[in-house]
Amino acid sequence: MQHTFKPLLTLALAACCSLAQAAELTVMTSGGFTAAYQRLGPQYAARSGDTLTSVLGPSMGKAPQAIPNRLARGEHADVVIMVGYALDELIKQGKVDPASRVELADSRIGLVVKQGQPKPAIGTAAELKQTLLAAKSVAYSDSASGVYVQNELFSKLGIQPQLAAKSTMVERVPVAGEVARGQYQVGLQQVAELLPVPGVSYVGKLPEELQSVTRFAAGIPTGAAHPAEAKQLLDYLASPAVQDSVRATGLDSVPR
Template identity: 65%
Template sequence: MYKFRAAAWLLAATFVPAFLPDAAVDAATLRVMSSGGFTAAYKILGPQFSAQTGNTLETELGPSMGQSYEAIPNRLARGESADVVIMVGYALDELIRQGVVDPQSRVELADSRIGMVVRQGQTVPDIRTERALRETLLQAKSVAYSDSASGVYIEKELFTRLGISAQMQGKASKIPKIPVATVVADGQYEIGFQQVSELLPVSGVSFAGRIPESVQSVTRFAAGIPVNAPHPAEARALLEYLAAPGVQSIVKDTGLDSVEK
């Protein structure tokens, strides 16, 4: 767990939406559960929100789906309390369907595309076309992909669309819990695939680019407020801030794409 706290130096340069109060009379501590794809943007925007409102954000990171102990749906199922959940859109929709998250609270945040990395110092392959991507995958001795939305797509659809499912058996592996780029940086795998926003923050790798749009899978990240949230009003202000037009340049700088209205 880590805490985002107000920092005075952020105030001067921070975008201030009209819906935020000038100061929080009774500051709240909001508990946020966030999955990987939006984390880089959230680590910048969260402290800015805290600086403007006086509210503290306590954040737990975990995947949007899967069987791991840290997965957001599993945390909520165990009875852990949260004011805000930030996750893959269709996983959030399932929590809404289950009655766990308020359907009226759903806010769309950003679109995330899949990219590829190699170990720093290695030749960066050209993956701008389907043919080039296919050849890169066939030539690679080992391939890593995530256990979240991008990895599900790669395992279940991308290899099939490229016609190389059989060739990838035995050399393509799903990496649970940790960023895929870390196992490429330490030499365990030759190339790695994950959402761009999760690849860019990792040192020790070189970014090869996004996979071609013709075989790309776009993951929508969204956020919502659990029905038993302790601070729903403050949570709503946080969601509006994260989705505000004035912060989109920051969102894009982390490798995400703004949601087209």
């Protein structure tokens, strides 16, 4: 009888140890990398045994859902994925371990119109300028891409006065979703945030000379409950093996 139950006991102990090692990780992620994370997170959970709880919010801004505001309120996170310079600010504040910072992907800005509407020309600076001037309304996000559009892009094109009255910074919700609902004629946001939204037609990226490339990075908050497991997740998200999935969401791999 001892010989019969010993292998069963060994298996049971192994299962218990495996369960004990599994961690429940809370991951806060902002829009630009979210589509890639939603693809890769379940794959990582399946191979690691860890449970990932996802919390969505912008990298910056006044919205209570913004990651810095969540952390300021004392919300718990094991991993934060966000715009690189916003992450750097959290590192300066002592809220994220500087040694944990991992570069994930680069994101460029694109443009959408409501599905069924003609796609305007935006391949050159002159075409983009004309498209924005002709649009009845223009929307952009309250995160990194929208800050650039509002503070720099319109000025570079020499159309800031004309766009001031008909452009809107959309807080918290995806810009493409508002365009799909007919709230705005044209939407500007990071490509990876535009592509997953139904009801719009993706026109393309802004011309490279007018582009703003946003680096997405990740780190581990200083109060993380599972820093070792969090590091394993970040190593996976930045690994060469997952770059095809990252690029498929509209992001560009970080040169290594």
